[in-house]
Amino acid sequence: MVACLVAVGSFGATAAAWAQTPPLHLVVPVAPGGSSDLVARLLAERLAERLGRRVVVENRPGATGRIAIDAFLALPPADALLIAPMAVVVTAPLVYREWPYSPRDLAPVTRLATFDYAFAVGTAFAARTFPEFAAWARQQAGGTNFAATGTGSIPHLAGLAIAKTTGFAATLVAYASIGRLEADLAGGHVASAVGATSDLLPLHRAGRIRILATSGATRSPGLPAVPTFAELGYPQLAIEGWTAAFASAHLTSADVERLSGVINEALHDPNVVAQLRAHDLQAAGTTAGELAQIIARDIAYWAPRVRDAGIVREGVTATPPGSGAREPAEERPRGGGSAP
Numbered sequence: 001m002v003a004c005l006v007a008v009g010s011f012g013a014t015a016a017a018w019a020q021t022p023p024l025h026l027v028v029p030v031a032p033g034g035s036s037d038l039v040a041r042l043l044a045e046r047l048a049e050r051l052g053r054r055v056v057v058e059n060r061p062g063a064t065g066r067i068a069i070d071a072f073l074a075l076p077p078a079d080a081l082l083i084a085p086m087a088v089v090v091t092a093p094l095v096y097r098e099w100p101y102s103p104r105d106l107a108p109v110t111r112l113a114t115f116d117y118a119f120a121v122g123t124a125f126a127a128r129t130f131p132e133f134a135a136w137a138r139q140q141a142g143g144t145n146f147a148a149t150g151t152g153s154i155p156h157l158a159g160l161a162i163a164k165t166t167g168f169a170a171t172l173v174a175y176a177s178i179g180r181l182e183a184d185l186a187g188g189h190v191a192s193a194v195g196a197t198s199d200l201l202p203l204h205r206a207g208r209i210r211i212l213a214t215s216g217a218t219r220s221p222g223l224p225a226v227p228t229f230a231e232l233g234y235p236q237l238a239i240e241g242w243t244a245a246f247a248s249a250h251l252t253s254a255d256v257e258r259l260s261g262v263i264n265e266a267l268h269d270p271n272v273v274a275q276l277r278a279h280d281l282q283a284a285g286t287t288a289g290e291l292a293q294i295i296a297r298d299i300a301y302w303a304p305r306v307r308d309a310g311i312v313r314e315g316v317t318a319t320p321p322g323s324g325a326r327e328p329a330e331e332r333p334r335g336g337g338s339a340p
Helices: 002-011 015-020 035-051 063-074 130-138 154-166 178-186 197-205 253-267 270-278 288-309
Strands: 024-028 055-059 080-085 106-122 144-149 170-175 193-196 209-214 240-248
Touching: 024 035, 024 063, 035 055, 035 080, 035 106, 035 197, 035 240, 035 253, 035 270, 063 080, 063 240, 080 106, 106 130, 106 154, 106 178, 106 197, 106 253, 106 288, 130 154, 130 209, 144 154, 144 178, 154 170, 154 193, 154 288, 170 178, 178 193, 178 197, 178 209, 193 197, 197 209, 240 253, 253 270, 253 288
Parallel strands: 024 055, 024 080, 144 170, 144 193
Antiparallel strands: 080 240, 106 193, 106 209, 106 240
């Protein structure tokens, strides 16, 4: 199996071998444009060079990652990697009453990138700082709202934690894509949003939204003027996000470790590091065992918070790959709590 995964790239592939070798699919559970998609596309080019085979990015958004996992598991084990944000393996199994996948289905390979989360408003919003926003939100009799991609996602849970910790009521407005969320936030259709800094940073730089605080232990490199929640007096809101690579559990541990080494080599490419940094993503890189420990740590962190939030969703079987399923509809704002 190792030969199928990495050996060809060790010696360079001839044109004939390239054409005959099946492509490696990087299956991503988000639409094009999000941080996981960006990481996958940067990785694809470098892996193609190192593995001597074609590498294609396959976006399978929707159903909190279940459509992507179905597509991933349907591919031959040597021909697929799942490039997933932490929610797919950490919070989704906690949120859904019947989660159709077991940890035995996925083999952790390596953590690819880390990032902070940002709390943002549209530029038309009167509040220019997070304390000003929180003060406004506390005065709203019916509470306010915040946008995030996905129910039970880390941004959803982080938004609830931000509201609870800082003393205001907020209701999720769930979106299927970051692009639609950003358009509604910039247009003032939702009061605020929580998302990866890498997703929200371009609109902040363009002056269409305003990031008021970030979740990092230190200030985000791409937002040196924006305070962290810890600086504002809320150290419990220091939340780190990440994207990781997973292989089929049918691969041997030696296969997985070898694949982890190849990917980590690509992650340390100076051009990859620089491009990730430009989007406020930090190149990571771990062994398979270290990623497994990180997942266990984060499950222990989020499990009580999911219980406290009372978020329990019924399990829904993902639509089979190739069925032409569309992304789940967004939960549109229903009035009240929008920006003044």
